[in-house]
Amino acid sequence: MSEPALLHWTDGEQTGSARWRSEAGVPPPKRVVLADDRMTADAAYRHACEGTALLWRGDFQNARQLLQALARRADRKPRKAAATPTEAFHLHRQAQAQRARTLGMLLIPFDADHSIPLRRAPDVQQACLEAYGPAQEAYVASLRELLGLIGAHEWRKKGVEIPALRGRIHPHYGVFSPVRGEYVDLVARAPLPAGDLAFDIGTGTGVLAAVLARRGVARVVATDQDPRALACARDNLERLGLAARVELVQADLFPDGRAHLLVCNPPWVPARPSSPLEHAVYDPDGRMLRGFLDGAAAHLAPGGEAWLVLSDLAEHLGLRSREELLAAFERAGLRVVARLDIRPRHPRATDTSDPLHAARSKEVTSLWRLAAVGA
Template sequence: MPSGVAPSAAFTWHSESGEPPPARLAPVDDRLKADTALKRVRRGEFLLYTGDFNNAKQLLSAIGRRLAHPATARSPLEAFRAERRARQLEHETLSRIVVALDADYKLGLSRAPEVAQACRQVWGEPVAATTVVPLKQLLGMLGAAEWRRKGLAVPGLTGQLHPHYGVYLPTRTDYVELLLAVPDVKGKRIFDVGTGTGVLSFLLLQRGAASASATDCDSRAVACARENAERLGLAKRFQVTEADLFPEGKADLVVCNPPWIPEPPKNRVDRAVFDEDSRFLLRFLEGLPAALAPGGEGLLILSDLAVLLGLRPSGWLEEQFTRCGLKVKWARSTPARHSKAQDKSDPLHAARSREVTTLYCLVPATST
């Protein structure tokens, strides 16, 4: 990267939010103070950090501490809206501190770790002499690469799960444990809609399901699920394709753990949690009867956090079941046990502390 101010044509740009490349980059180093950096990025500048890696991380943290925190809200919905605005502002602000990688994805900051493997896992081979990325995003990629290397233990799963960057990490195990209570899966054909890492398919296959056909709209999730099936020795009974909803054909069990917040996603990673206007959920329910073999069942796993936040009215989900020609054969619920449900400093604690996740077994309303 040449010294001075660099034009965007001189580098390849990566942003999870789909933001356009910055028109200009202003090189900065360890002499930059957090207050000055904050003023400059608020003016819209993109600051190319060229100093020490650890100092760059400390600068990010210092800027983050200077951002305004949401005021106490009068309702859970107001708290949610304020929290989302704050997180978006934080993302936009911190994403303007960027770093440059060379033609081999080497980060040229002093004391910088090796980042090439993490970059290749996400982006593939370099295509330009210089790649520019927000430092905050690169740190997330490094953390994900470590999860992928070490693996993750999942309750009920024999073997480690190795998640990829940008694929929903199943550290919230409430919904996984609910699936372990599903009876009579032996010999059944499974559809797994929105598979993510593939964990739900793998649990059912290890319990004796005959096969699992999975789909996901994100190519990263497809690659992640396929790799994990190989690692777990399940590849012969597991198939995954990049698709929006259902695989072709019919299944004995159709399982889905959809995004549970009916709001627009802000970036690619958000799509695992945010489902604008419940579009994915509604299309899943509308298409479910046609995807079921005779006697088949749909397994929908959904948190009630949207209701507690005031984003959906109570009873809305049951109304959609009826509208789509479905009925609940049985349901099992569990209270949230994730860390945010216990964190009283969380702005959404009032809602999250009461969150319940439910596994609904759905069948066509005409079935006996």
């Protein structure tokens, strides 16, 4: 087991260090200065842009205000004009990454019980416990990451209303929330093939497995390779009273055997994620999409269907063509039975200030009903 990463700093002639935490896998900053309520936003932004982290020793609420000030300065940076949708996407991702690096330079100390030893600090112990598990020692993490933990904790408590389930799904930290309900709606209304067994590939919160069980599928096997997702799905299925109908299996894609229905909602965009949560949106080289298609025919029971739920945003961004997708079906020995389409309802689809608005305004999410060639 590798040694935990350490953050080092100096305080006058004294040196200090603490364990470094980063859910995104960001290495500890090499340069650190101590900062408190006397630090101006302009000075803090200059340090952050130069790659120097600020270990906060002042009032916690003032640190939150400083982070907001840093965000305003980062968002004022002029954006380079893009000649194509693909260039717009890559420039947008670069800007997002730079913004994340800059805002991630404001650091907060934590004691070994996840409490924050700063004035006016909130009680974040439960939020940190849900995300990090028990702590063995004091540590340092970015304030931006902490605010993400707090937001995830609130989502977990409140849950997301899913009309197709007549209930709520409670996403855990690091598990993508089903806030884009159109893909759930597609699975809720597509005609079910005959049969009593379904596989839900990459179950996440368990929402699609729950929808299939609620629709009357006698048995669902739901897979995911992320232990957090499996714990989240188990919690949601128990809340919904569906745990007896759904078996959860830790696997990369398919479980053993064949099923009458295979369902997969892979990440939509073939690009590299920059944080654990982005694995639900960005799929490097379309690995999960290809893996599902290539393995589908071998896991379909006779007369069964594979349902691929996929946004065409990548097509409008020039990252994948419709012809490439159809060719992938053909190579996998699959034919299209039918396709159900739905327009996204999320706010970005109509936000003209979004750098990717031209692509998002054309986006359609589809459920492709696929069957094995010759079946």
